[in-house]
Amino acid sequence: MTAPLIALAVGRGTGPELAPVFERALERITALHGTRAEVVRSPRLYHSYVSLREQARDTGQFERLTGEDAAHYERFCRDQAARGVRAVFRTAINAQSLYLVRQRLAxxxxxxxxxxxxxxxxxxxxxxxxxxxxxxxxxxxxxxxxxxxxxxxxxxxxxxxxxxxxxxxxxxxxxxxxxxxxxxxxxxxxxxxxxxxxxxxxxxxxxxxxxxxxxxxxxxxxxxxxxxxxxxxxxxxxxxxxxxxxxxxxxxxxxNVHLAPELDELTEYQTVHGSADDLAGRGVVNPVATLRAAARIAERHVHCPGAEAALEAALAAVRGRGVRTPDLGGRAGTTEVVDAVLAELAGGGAEAGISAADRSGTSAAEAGAGAR
The missing domain is CATH 3.40.718.10 (Isopropylmalate Dehydrogenase)
Structure with missing residues (x-):
């Protein structure tokens, strides 16, 4: 059976850190169900508002870069829908670019x-x-x-x-x-x-x-x-x-569901939180929303019944052992939380979770003092 295609679009800020979390989680969840998905990543790294502010010299350049991102992402969504893709995972991108696409794709x-x-x-x-x-x-x-x-x-x-x-x-x-x-x-x-x-x-x-x-x-x-x-x-x-x-x-x-008829209700999954540029590169961004998106896509689009419930049980078990990012009052970094949750899913639970908490170290906690 041909593996379902899942599209992936990545924005700046913490996007480059969360995209691998999504890919890894989707691969693990689908493997546990004896199936797999093929991820199609957009070749463009889309701007966040912060990256636009850093790059644009004036409002004209800001507007031009915004328009370029919007045009590219719209084409990417249209192309994927035409290929039969039913789901996209997208990290946060600049709101003006995003809403231009949302307007055009209803x-x-x-x-x-x-x-x-x-x-x-x-x-x-x-x-x-x-x-x-x-x-x-x-x-x-x-x-x-x-x-x-x-x-x-x-x-x-x-x-x-x-x-x-x-x-x-x-x-x-x-x-x-x-x-x-x-x-x-x-x-x-x-x-x-x-x-x-x-x-x-x-x-x-x-x-x-x-x-x-x-x-x-x-x-x-x-x-x-x-x-x-x-x-x-x-x-x-x-x-x-x-x-x-x-x-x-x-x-x-x-x-987000695109209602333009030619998109055939292509569904885009996203984290509710934004690009969190202040956390980029620090290894402390909260991966829970991304893990949930991977499970939801796996269950709805890659024939993995029960994936969401299994992930929720794994998250609860890991939280119960105190393996949390600093924004939730913990000491673990992004990778430690992901390691613990995926180990729990695979049945390796408590021992892996304790190991992850031990590995988080003081540096992650200190780095996340201002995490949100």
């Missing part, structure tokens, strides 16, 4: 959450609004041009409902749209009129502050789909993770 970020007995699906609109668009510079001003479209809005809502029905056998109870729709001259109201009947579920449009107030006061109703504009969802994603996900941003991976 991307959404998807995050299932629970709040006690209530289940919530956050579908973050990354294809429209302030985060997308292009800049025009004049002396002392930046003019940012962006757009919303009915076609993209409907496509996102249709996907959100379809995804919720795949997640919950009973289907969604309601769809809440959190957008600053008062700024759009009634366009979103008009576009969503009649969609409830078409989608077979209540669709309600709210201002983001109203959604916040209702979530604080009442909590989410079970099986709620929250479709949100990026202006709100980028900030609230981390807040919702903290409130309902019971996990740190640094430990999470998430997925």
């Amino acid at each position: 991307a959404v970020k998807v995050e299932p959450l629970t709040a006690g007995p209530a289940r919530l699906l956050l579908v973050r609109d990354q294809a429209q609004g302030f985060y997308t668009g292009e800049n025009r510079h004049t002396p002392g001003t930046v003019v940012r041009t962006m757009e919303f479209s009915r076609a993209v809005t409907v496509r996102i809502l249709e996907y959100a409902v379809r995804r919720a029905r795949a997640l919950w056998p009973q289907g969604p109870s309601r769809v809440l749209m959190a957008y600053k729709y008062h700024l759009l001259d009634g366009a979103l109201d008009a576009w969503t009129e009649g969609l409830a009947e078409q989608l077979g579920v209540a669709v309600e449009l709210f201002q983001p502050d109203t959604v916040n107030r209702n979530l604080i006061t009442h909590g989410p109703e079970d099986r709620t789909v929250l479709v949100a504009g990026n202006e709100w969802a980028d900030i609230m994603h981390v807040v919702l993770l903290d409130r309902y996900g019971a996990q740190r941003q640094e430990d999470r991976c998430t997925e």
Whole structure:
């Protein structure tokens, strides 16, 4: 059987350290399941914001390098989708480049959450609004041009409902749209009129502050789909993770789905944390989100049932032995944590984990004093 192709795109900052973690974890997990994947790496090392600041002499060069990264990554995604690739793992890259691609490929970020007995699906609109668009510079001003479209809005809502029905056998109870729709001259109201009947579920449009107030006061109703504009969802994603996900941003991976028809819902997995340029080259970046991404891709795209649950058990065992990076209060470096988790997966657990903790040494702890 031909090995599934998995794409890999690497940004600067800690990207060059996390890419090998992903490759190693994916290879180990698939081997334990008697299968394998072929990783196709983008030939370009994409900029982080920090690396752009270091290289660009002025806003014109900043804009040019941003555009070059966006054009290259868009071509890479299109080429991989045309080859039949269904999944990409990407480390963090500069936001402006990334959002140019997300606009062109109509991307959404998807995050299932629970709040006690209530289940919530956050579908973050990354294809429209302030985060997308292009800049025009004049002396002392930046003019940012962006757009919303009915076609993209409907496509996102249709996907959100379809995804919720795949997640919950009973289907969604309601769809809440959190957008600053008062700024759009009634366009979103008009576009969503009649969609409830078409989608077979209540669709309600709210201002983001109203959604916040209702979530604080009442909590989410079970099986709620929250479709949100990026202006709100980028900030609230981390807040919702903290409130309902019971996990740190640094430990999470998430997925972005490209809804442009020619991409056939190519899914891009990423760590929730950013490029962490301040940690680059120090060997203390937290690898947990990258390990989780490898397990998720292995289970969903490389025929490895149970890979995510097995990884979670390994992470819990390793944490229980105190093998943690400095941002979590530990003394271990990146490699020590990865060694311990992969050994646990392979059944070599406690002894390997203790060895990893011993090897972490004082230097890793000192180097990670400012880790995040």
